[in-house]
Amino acid sequence: MAAPSRRRPRVLRRVLIAGVAGGAAGAAAFVGVLVLLPPQERRARPPAPGPKAQALTAVTAGMPAALPALSALIGDRERYLRAHPKDAPAWAVLGTAYVERGRQTADAANYPKAQRALESSLRLRAEKNARALEGLTALANARRDFGEAKSRGEQALKLEPKRWTVYPLLIDAYTGLGDYKAARGTLDKLMALHTGTSAHPAVMARAAAVYRDRGWREDAAAQLADAAAAARTPAEQAAYLERTGQLSWERGDREDALRHFEAAARLDPDLGAALAGQGRALAALGRTTEAVEAYEKVQAQQPSPQFALELGELYDSLGMDQEARAQYDLLQQQVAHDATGGVDDELLVGQFEADHGDPQDAVDRLRAEWKRQPGIEVADALGWALYKTGEMHEAQDFAEKATDKTKGGGVRSALYVFHRGMIERELGEGALARRHLKEALQINPYFSPARVKETRAALRDLGEVPNETAPVS
Incomplete structure (x- = not known):
């Protein structure tokens, strides 16, 4: 250029x-x-x-x-x-x-x-x-x-x-x-x-x-x-290529996502989001050793609680419990460091506690965050935390806020739709649960190593054989 x-x-x-x-x-x-x-x-x-x-x-x-x-x-x-x-x-x-x-x-x-x-x-x-x-x-x-x-x-x-x-x-x-x-x-x-x-x-x-x-x-x-085509410096072009990779990842195109993340990292080696994106895409491609290496590189270069959570969950999916726990401990340390700089990590901590810690603590944190900053990410996280504590009807309300365009949720997120489907399954709403769990796999069949398995198992329990092939989008 x-x-x-x-x-x-x-x-x-x-x-x-x-x-x-x-x-x-x-x-x-x-x-x-x-x-x-x-x-x-x-x-x-x-x-x-x-x-x-x-x-x-x-x-x-x-x-x-x-x-x-x-x-x-x-x-x-x-x-x-x-x-x-x-x-x-x-x-x-x-x-x-x-x-x-x-x-x-x-x-x-x-x-x-x-x-x-x-x-x-x-x-x-x-x-x-x-x-x-x-x-x-x-x-x-x-x-x-x-x-x-x-x-x-x-x-x-x-x-x-x-x-x-x-x-x-x-x-x-x-x-x-x-x-x-x-x-x-x-x-x-x-x-x-x-x-x-x-x-x-x-x-x-x-x-x-x-x-x-x-x-x-x-x-x-x-x-x-x-x-990206109009960008005038490598750093600028890298930023837009990383965002393009993220869009590809969100629609389940692993190979295209990886290409964009790799191109972004070549242009700007300091762009941590591109390295983390490589880890995400490589894990979805089954190249887990390389995925771990990519995450470890970004954690050494630009440690963040978000990347610690993603790497910990990757370790969890590989049965590496001790390594996962080390990342979750690191997450807590990095959250404490963020707090000294005035950063609000309550959303991330709530997401972590719901899946890996104390779900009631997650509910308490996320209720306060929702009252202060009622964005779609918080609605999804709070709905899932309420599901984890057994408050299903309220959980469903928040899951709908995160996924229903008429209520503000326009993002096509496999994770959000998965959360909604699991809540509906627990409420006995089988038809809706099947619809949303299948939709999650259609949006991105690789959205999470552990949760994809959980989605397919839930569909089988509901009497639906999940489509094993990745959709074209």
């Missing part, structure tokens, strides 16, 4: 740290923030060639920066601010860069640093500081505090309604809060903005995430394909 063209100093007045997230399962979100570099630095030190200059060029064009270049940019901002501590825009640059590094590395230790930097920017410029508010919106999303993200993002847009990089952050916030109408409306506004050619891939990728949440897989895949 050709390197991005060099910008004139006038263009380098702006630094854009931008990205796009997948659905609220997710994890994670790309960060987008538009900030102005301080006039003093533009006059004194134009960017020199090297990692920092590469990061400036990349983020100016609206693309995710490679992790080494991003770290170089952070180092440069820190040095500059030691000499110019009253520069509000520079503090906003630094704070937002910390957020992005925390997101990329899954290291929540970056988030308190980000908060201090962004609050410093606001103290120095309390009025009309949309760039600092945008950074705080990104920070709140990274911490899964979607209410705070909504508040900060709306403040930023009130100051600068055409600040396009706020819109993806608000879409993430609205999705996390279960306000899908607001998320769709915000996407419409984003698509109507004249964001410039360099921003188009990021906008297309954000559209893909919303389409995926609505169950429009083909539209989502088309947007991501266009975004």
Whole structure:
């Protein structure tokens, strides 16, 4: 891929740290923030060639920066601010860069640093500081505090309604809060903005995430394909290829998913989601030794509780109980580390406790999370936890919220539909249970090593012989 063209100093007045997230399962979100570099630095030190200059060029064009270049940019901002501590825009640059590094590395230790930097920017410029508010919106999303993200993002847009990089952050916030109408409306506004050619891939990728949440897989895949083709740096292209791999995985296309994950990892070896995606796809292909190696690599490189849970469940499916328990212990340690950075891991902990720990604790945690942030992921997790504690009718209500488009659940998730089918089976609703358990296998016949076996066993108990072949979708 050709390197991005060099910008004139006038263009380098702006630094854009931008990205796009997948659905609220997710994890994670790309960060987008538009900030102005301080006039003093533009006059004194134009960017020199090297990692920092590469990061400036990349983020100016609206693309995710490679992790080494991003770290170089952070180092440069820190040095500059030691000499110019009253520069509000520079503090906003630094704070937002910390957020992005925390997101990329899954290291929540970056988030308190980000908060201090962004609050410093606001103290120095309390009025009309949309760039600092945008950074705080990104920070709140990274911490899964979607209410705070909504508040900060709306403040930023009130100051600068055409600040396009706020819109993806608000879409993430609205999705996390279960306000899908607001998320769709915000996407419409984003698509109507004249964001410039360099921003188009990021906008297309954000559209893909919303389409995926609505169950429009083909539209989502088309947007991501266009975004990857238009990407201007390896890091940006890798991000969109990883999302394409995730879409392929969700529809059960193991080989296509693996190809995209491998391509993404080649382009950006620091992209942990691509390595974890390889582990997921390799396990589905029966290449379990390679799958374990991929997960162990990402855990050594960018440890996260989500990857610990996935690797632990893979070990469980292989009968490796001791290794699984070690990962679950690591999960608890990583959750504690996240908490020191202000990250809300209650959804993940609830999912873990429901299947591997104390289901009643899961219910208590997830009820509180639902009250605070009633998104589809939380509805599914709470419904499953209630199933585990025997509260079947309430479990069914939440399972329907997660899977019924009329109640908000538009995502085509094999796991969600499996949960609903198992709840219906327990309630004696055989026809509905058969329908939804079969649908889970049709959506993705490989969605979970252990749960696929459980699905097939349940269908046999219901008098239905499951289709052993993978569907074409």
